[in-house]
Amino acid sequence: MTVTDENRRNAEHARKLYIEGADPKGEATDWAESLAQIRPKVVAALRASNNLRDVRSALEEDGGHMLIFRHLLAPPKSQDQFKLLCHEWPKSSERSNRKQKPEVARAVAIVLAEWMDRDIAPWLEANREPTDLERELLIERVISFIAPKLTETQKRNRLSAEQENAVVDLLIDLGWEKLPSVTIDTRAAIPPKHFMNKTRFATATTTAQEVDIACGFKSSYVAAMECKVTNDATNSVKRVNDVLKKAAAWKAHWGSFVETAALLQGVIKPDDVQRLTDEGVKVFWSHDLDAFANWVRSRV
Structure with missing residues (x-):
């Protein structure tokens, strides 16, 4: 596996911010x-x-x-x-x-x-x-x-809540409307410029998989974003595996209708970031929410 310079640079920057923000x-x-x-x-x-x-x-x-x-x-x-x-x-x-x-x-x-x-x-x-x-x-x-x-675990949960709230606030500032969370089992369940927080996507072979943020895009496409904070490099393996497991289940059931994204923060191994991008997961960082904002603007 070859780690791109961008993934390595972002992982190192996230690690530095995590230490400085202790x-x-x-x-x-x-x-x-x-x-x-x-x-x-x-x-x-x-x-x-x-x-x-x-x-x-x-x-x-x-x-x-x-x-x-x-x-x-x-x-x-x-x-x-x-x-x-x-x-x-x-x-x-x-x-x-x-x-x-x-x-x-x-x-x-x-x-x-x-x-x-x-x-x-x-x-x-x-x-x-x-x-x-x-x-x-x-x-x-x-x-x-x-x-x-x-x-x-409590530290990670506290930081994860802050991370998730930052995404919710950003979407609302961009003019998006928050919908009540329901299990998504049909296409067009989330209209463009609407989102759900802590909802579930139905899958064919496993139980419905929870997602942190689901964003509605044009043409009935939806972004399933997982917000992940990791405290150390070992923990990052588990968090990334969780994203990849969900991404595989959603892809098997929905095909390209669901696009998986991950918002990362903390101490994450560059190799784990690369595993996400190699599997087609769109990666964003808490220290660069502008990149996420530009992405969602381009999809609606």
């Missing part, structure tokens, strides 16, 4: 919010599982406890890693807090027991109640695992 107060707030969110979750998981003696019952009560249980393993497991160990486990139950069926909870509990870090919960081997100090040490350890990741 906000200690904003990130400190993200960190404090992460700590405040996680501690009650750990306490609730311990209470529901009788201090880890009965994780099965805890999962039958609330699948969201898996966020905590996964981080008690040696080593802690991501959702995908745990799914490999226990194919019965529905990953979505963690985010939705959906109760797990008894047979699923049983299978998950067996894997958790096998991989549990006994040093983090010494009372299990001793068959006794934990001391206050032991419980607090466990709580603090789990927080130390989860809080950094949650903080990065």
Whole structure:
């Protein structure tokens, strides 16, 4: 893969702006919010599982406890890693807090027991109640695992919201009209110079794919724009893969009717930018919204 000078130059400029724009107060707030969110979750998981003696019952009560249980393993497991160990486990139950069926909870509990870090919960081997100090040490350890990741997510979400709002404000300033968001399943669903924020495009083979901004162009064409902020080069791979997955689904269903675009910001590898352009995704940058403005003007 050969990275163009333009993609390399824009990626480096975005990285420089990201570093220069680092906000200690904003990130400190993200960190404090992460700590405040996680501690009650750990306490609730311990209470529901009788201090880890009965994780099965805890999962039958609330699948969201898996966020905590996964981080008690040696080593802690991501959702995908745990799914490999226990194919019965529905990953979505963690985010939705959906109760797990008894047979699923049983299978998950067996894997958790096998991989549990006994040093983090010494009372299990001793068959006794934990001391206050032991419980607090466990709580603090789990927080130390989860809080950094949650903080990065909150930071990215905060910047993404600002990025999305900038696009919405720009379109309104250009005289575009915002429409209520509905699933787009027919051509001409969005008239020229109209747009939707957080809507979905129907696809033939997968569930409807959400898009951040959908812009109506002439001749019933629509631009599906994904707004992506990345905190580091590793994260950029995941964000770009998400755009490419959606672009492929939309192309398979709609052909050239839907044109995928991506608005990028943060630390993004030039190679990842090139992957987008090589697949026909139109790339724009938050530091150059004028280029996006000129593009939408030319399409209506």
